[in-house]
Amino acid sequence: MTSLLEVTNMSVRYPIYTGLFGKLTDWFTAVDAVNFSIEAGQCLGLVGESGCGKTTCSRAILGLLPISAGTVSSEGKPIDFDNPQALRDWRRQIQIIFQDPYSSLNPRMNVRDIIAEPLINYRVGTKAEAHKRVAELMDRVGLRQEHMQRYPHEFSGGQRQRIGIARSLALQPKILICDEPVSALDVSIQAQIINLLGELQKDLNLALLFISHDLAVVHHLADHVAVMHQGKLVEAGERETIFTDPQQDYTKKLLAAVPSVPRQ
Ligand SMILES: Nc1ncnc2c1ncn2[C@@H]1O[C@H](COP(=O)(O)OP(=O)(O)OP(=O)(O)O)[C@@H](O)[C@H]1O
Ligand SMILES: [Mg+2]
Structure with missing residues (x-):
């Protein structure tokens, strides 16, 4: 089976500038030769402590940061990030949900226009069709259609x-990246959003890259887990194997810090 998302030996570096004139003096490798893949209908949990490179990974996969080595492929084809049309096509297939829903929504747009924006950008259907689709999407994510005109x-x-999730689904993507999507929410609300993401993953056969430092949340949703530490993947495998029989000391330490995850 070919993967919807395959990351092969991907490295991402940030430039380090120093001195009065901001001279480029060095590079910091935030993601170092990382490999993973996700099939349709599967969820990969990418875990690791703050600063280990999770967001950098997701931004590079979306083409928002240049990759210094390796490839990102979908269904066996590498994405050509230098080709604007290829990038535009890729961004239609892959969407992202962010940690802070408020800052990722334009406060001056009502919900109908926020959710319809990707459809308008990609010129999918007429305005009336876009608005009909917004109603369906709001329904799908558990929002009331009467609230369409609200801000x-x-x-x-x-x-x-939920608004961010509806917007991310507007173009019927195949892959969804969720970067700490529930970390800013109350615990009781977290479970509802996690359950919604799980339903969508199954119903829409999405490939989900679920990024979190919270292993309890990852345990709930992920089929496979990849553990990242200082830019490198230290361990990856099926969820139960990682949670019950971790091989690497770093994974054991991460698990020991989460009392609520069931372990044998
Ligand atoms: N624009 C940047 N320039 C230089 N270094 C950066 C930049 N953005 C991130 N970094 C560094 O790259 C490393 C990885 O950062 P990243 O944001 O990917 O981590 P993360 O795993 O998403 O962390 P968190 O769990 O806190 O969100 C960190 O050491 C960070 O300081
Ligand atoms: Mg991050």
Whole structure:
């Protein structure tokens, strides 16, 4: 089976500038030869402590940061990030949900326009069709259609995350990256959003890259888990294997810090 998302030996570096004139003096390798893949309908949990390179990975996969080595492929074809048309096509297939739903929603747009924006950008259907699709999407993520004319500040944190999810689904992507999608939410609301993401993954056969430093949340959703430490993947495998029989000391330490995850 070919993977919807395959990352092969991917490295990402940040330039380090120093001195009065901001001279480029060095590079910091934030992601170092990382490999993983995700099939349709599967969820990969990418875990690791703050600063280990999770967000850098996701930004590079989306083409928002240049990759210094390796490839990102989908269904066996490498993505040509230098080709604007290829990048545009790729960004239609892969969408991202962010940690902070409020800052990722334009406060001056109502919910209908926020969710319809990707459809308008990609010129999918007429305006009337876009608005019909918005109603369906709001329904799908558990928002009330009557609230279409409301603005982001009129919603709770959990509802705002649902708006972000609806927008991310507008173009019917095959792959969804969730970068700490529930870390900013109350624990009770976290479970609802996690359950919604799980349903969508199954119903829409999405490949989900679920990024989190919270192993309890990852345990709930992921089929496979990849553990990252200082830019490198230290361990990867099926969820139960990672949680019950971790091989690497770093994974054991991470698990020991989470009392609520069931372990043998
Ligand atoms: N724009 C940047 N320039 C230079 N270094 C950066 C930049 N952005 C991130 N870094 C560094 O790259 C490393 C990885 O950062 P990244 O944001 O990918 O981590 P993360 O795993 O997503 O962390 P968190 O769990 O806190 O979100 C960190 O050491 C960070 O300081
Ligand atoms: Mg991050």
